[in-house]
Amino acid sequence: MKKKAVKKKSAGAGNKSADAGNKSADASLQLNEKIWPLEKDVLFRPDRFKYVRKIVQPKGCVFCEAAKSPMSFETLCVYQTKHSMVVLNKFPYNSGHILVLPKRHCADPLDLSNEEYFDLHDLLRVALLVVREAYQPGGVNMGLNLGAVAGAGIPDHIHYHLIPRWSGDLNFFPLVAETKVVIESLEMSFERLVQCFNDLNEEK
Numbered sequence: 001m002k003k004k005a006v007k008k009k010s011a012g013a014g015n016k017s018a019d020a021g022n023k024s025a026d027a028s029l030q031l032n033e034k035i036w037p038l039e040k041d042v043l044f045r046p047d048r049f050k051y052v053r054k055i056v057q058p059k060g061c062v063f064c065e066a067a068k069s070p071m072s073f074e075t076l077c078v079y080q081t082k083h084s085m086v087v088l089n090k091f092p093y094n095s096g097h098i099l100v101l102p103k104r105h106c107a108d109p110l111d112l113s114n115e116e117y118f119d120l121h122d123l124l125r126v127a128l129l130v131v132r133e134a135y136q137p138g139g140v141n142m143g144l145n146l147g148a149v150a151g152a153g154i155p156d157h158i159h160y161h162l163i164p165r166w167s168g169d170l171n172f173f174p175l176v177a178e179t180k181v182v183i184e185s186l187e188m189s190f191e192r193l194v195q196c197f198n199d200l201n202e203e204k
């Protein structure tokens, strides 16, 4: 028995670098679980993809639910046009992280009508203006993850991300950081952005 145990230990030692790799991945998993439950699994555990999708979408489509409801903090919707809307990201990468999307449930920009497409992209431009006015960021991440394999959290309903960035925030992929700083609460972001969209409308 003793010999067997020693042999086992030796085999373990032989896999030292593999173990170290796993340990490193586990550390990242643990870190990200507190910050980005979805992105963690997409990046490190593709085998859990279906499971993650279930967590993200327990029932129905959150965007369609928000589109059907009146604008309020409960739906995180800060602005609407005829065909499009702006909602706060419930799990922001940074303060002021918003999503710009069509109201209609649609997985592909090519399936939007011309009217929906132009409305969406017009709103995208307005949203960029508002984010700049509201947060005075040094830069903005602005983009669309098209499809689950491209990193879309809710792949069946397209949505652009707009993320204000500041020099030194380093929060976009905090793989080595212990903390992610989001200075503003969702309630504060909601009030600030609703006000800014309203102000912009009044100026028109």
Ligand SMILES: [Zn+2]
Residues within 6 Å of the ligand: 061, 062, 063, 064, 065, 104, 105, 106, 156, 157
């Ligand atoms: Zn939807």
